[in-house]
Amino acid sequence: MWPRARLFLQEALSSVSSNLSTTIAATMTVLIGMFLLGLFIALGTWVLSWTNDVKRQLVVNVYFCTDVTCENEVSRGQIEDIRSKLVSLPQVKDVQFISSEEALEIQRKRTPALVDNLASNPLPASYKVTPHKGEDVSKIAAQLEPVPPGVEKVNYGKKEADRVLQVAKIIGGIVLTGSLLLIAASILLISNTIRLSIFARRREVEVMKLVGATNWFVRGPFMLEGIITGLIGSILAVILLIVAKEVALSKIVERDWLSNDDVSALSFPLIALTLVLTSLLVGAAGSGITLRRFLRI
Amino acid sequence: MTDTSVETPVLTAPEHGENGARGTGTPMIVFEAVTKIYDPNIVALRDVSLTIDKGEFVFLVGPSGSGKSTMMRLLLKELEPTSGRIIIGGRELNRLKRSKVPMLRRNMGCVFQDFKLLSNRTAFENVAYALKVQGDSRSAIRTKVPEVLGLVGLGSKMSQMPDELSGGEQQRVSIARAFVNHPPLLICDEPTGNLDPDTSVGIMQLLYRINRTGTTVVMATHDREMVDKMRRRVIALDDGVVMRDERRGSYVA
Numbered sequence: 001m002w003p004r005a006r007l008f009l010q011e012a013l014s015s016v017s018s019n020l021s022t023t024i025a026a027t028m029t030v031l032i033g034m035f036l037l038g039l040f041i042a043l044g045t046w047v048l049s050w051t052n053d054v055k056r057q058l059v060v061n062v063y064f065c066t067d068v069t070c071e072n073e074v075s076r077g078q079i080e081d082i083r084s085k086l087v088s089l090p091q092v093k094d095v096q097f098i099s100s101e102e103a104l105e106i107q108r109k110r111t112p113a114l115v116d117n118l119a120s121n122p123l124p125a126s127y128k129v130t131p132h133k134g135e136d137v138s139k140i141a142a143q144l145e146p147v148p149p150g151v152e153k154v155n156y157g158k159k160e161a162d163r164v165l166q167v168a169k170i171i172g173g174i175v176l177t178g179s180l181l182l183i184a185a186s187i188l189l190i191s192n193t194i195r196l197s198i199f200a201r202r203r204e205v206e207v208m209k210l211v212g213a214t215n216w217f218v219r220g221p222f223m224l225e226g227i228i229t230g231l232i233g234s235i236l237a238v239i240l241l242i243v244a245k246e247v248a249l250s251k252i253v254e255r256d257w258l259s260n261d262d263v264s265a266l267s268f269p270l271i272a273l274t275l276v277l278t279s280l281l282v283g284a285a286g287s288g289i290t291l292r293r294f295l296r297i
Numbered sequence: 298m299t300d301t302s303v304e305t306p307v308l309t310a311p312e313h314g315e316n317g318a319r320g321t322g323t324p325m326i327v328f329e330a331v332t333k334i335y336d337p338n339i340v341a342l343r344d345v346s347l348t349i350d351k352g353e354f355v356f357l358v359g360p361s362g363s364g365k366s367t368m369m370r371l372l373l374k375e376l377e378p379t380s381g382r383i384i385i386g387g388r389e390l391n392r393l394k395r396s397k398v399p400m401l402r403r404n405m406g407c408v409f410q411d412f413k414l415l416s417n418r419t420a421f422e423n424v425a426y427a428l429k430v431q432g433d434s435r436s437a438i439r440t441k442v443p444e445v446l447g448l449v450g451l452g453s454k455m456s457q458m459p460d461e462l463s464g465g466e467q468q469r470v471s472i473a474r475a476f477v478n479h480p481p482l483l484i485c486d487e488p489t490g491n492l493d494p495d496t497s498v499g500i501m502q503l504l505y506r507i508n509r510t511g512t513t514v515v516m517a518t519h520d521r522e523m524v525d526k527m528r529r530r531v532i533a534l535d536d537g538v539v540m541r542d543e544r545r546g547s548y549v550a
Contacts, residue, residue, distance in 0.1 A: 211430060
């Protein structure tokens with residue numbers, strides 16, 4: 001098997017160098033296709049991660065009664081009852097108690113002027129309920145319907161939440177269809193270029209077959225050539241992406257806006273690996289499939 | 298079919314001897330009522346039956362479209378006959394599995410009017426390819442290729458590309474490629490069709506010498522002068538039918 005592999009490699013390399021212009025054309029096609037795909041994957045996963053982060057900020061607030069808002073102030077027992085009810089819900093990730101004093105502190109940070117003029121603390125104690133998934137806020141709120149005793153109201157920012165979720169859904173859809181389209185387009189583009197280059201050499205295939213080459217003997221070097229083209233093209237694309245990431249991105253976008261640790265694109269090595277593997281596969285399969293019709297001699 | 302011996306040649310090797318043009322009496326090629334109809338309704342060969350013996354030199358003559366090239370392509374199993382049987386060296390082509398076709402072709406040299414050389418390879422590499430496909434070692438290639446290129450008179454032009462060679466020289470390369478395995482059968486489809494008369498004579502002498510080593514040569518041609526001069530067996534085709542089959546024939550009856 002080893003001498004055969006070496007022979008294929010020699011054949012492939014000599015064919016690459018003697019068909020340099022088509023090889024360069026195919027490599028450039030891979031480069032462009034994979035660069036765009038990589039850019040889109042990076043951008044797309046970053047946007048998805050950002051929408052996820054926004055979704056994570058969706059919470060359900062359960063405000064307890066004070067003697068001002070209801071007839072009776074909420075009791076310790078009622079607070080505990082509601083906690084155990086909330087914790088038992090499968091959608092709930094975390095329940096955080098915020099006393100009225102803490103609420104005032106938070107409010108003071110946000111609007112100091114408003115808080116300073118208050119005679120007493122009007123803010124109720126509350127539970128901040130974090131769901132596993134942002135989409136579940138309405139379900140959790142529905143579990144507290146009708147409002148249990150001791151609770152003044154349940155609020156999850158219905159309007160904002162619905163809008164955030166809708167936008168997130170649209171963005172997710174765009175990213176998904178976009179990357180599918182781009183994958184399809186680059187596969188078609190690359191395999192079409194390979195097709196053309198093999199089509200130009202179909203006479204060569206015919207001669208090889210008439211001299212007594214087996215199908216695999218013809219196919220081997222061609223597929224290897226496709227792999228080499230894919231490898232070089234995608235590696236160039238990865239290099240270009242690194243340049244784009246290090247140079248362009250840091251200058252275009254303000255750093256602090258990007259420095260949210262919870263928001264990140266798919267890790268770069270993973271993107272690079274995806275691109276290289278995709279091009280290798282398309283290179284090999286594209287050559288192999290295109291050759292099929294010319295091998296029927 | 299329990300044929301496990303993949304490496305066994307499909308055809309037996311030629312006996313090197315002086316039985317030359319006369320043939321040995323054992324059949325190399327047998328056509329039994331072969332008919333080939335192309336889609337939709339073009340009859341290329343009509344009920345052709347003939348036998349060509351080992352060691353023979355046979356001219357296949359006839360006007361364009363008479364079925365010569367179809368016969369060549371049937372022999373290479375590039376095409377399948379619509380009906381009838383073709384037997385080469387005792388093997389029935391209809392029964393030959395597709396995976397065995399490369400083996401068949403390695404034991405059969407073929408020379409074409411348009412040379413069919415690999416244009417991006419040197420003369421040496423073109424001949425070497427026929428050895429590489431059957432897995433010959435590099436050292437075997439290094440000895441066999443210069444030898445056969447020397448035989449066809451191109452010993453000094455081995456590293457030339459096909460487009461740097463004249464038509465006659467290109468045809469010599471293709472003959473070298475066809476002969477490098479010393480196949481028992483050589484099929485030539487108008488090998489002198491693109492060459493001037495003087496060059497053609499050289500090519501014919503080469504084919505004649507190959508035939509003298511015991512290789513059966515079947516040659517389709519339009520070259521009337523050549524056929525008349527050589528006085529070998531002539532099979533004349535017209536409209537897919539064998540019109541004439543003479544031991545020492547000429548181009549026209």
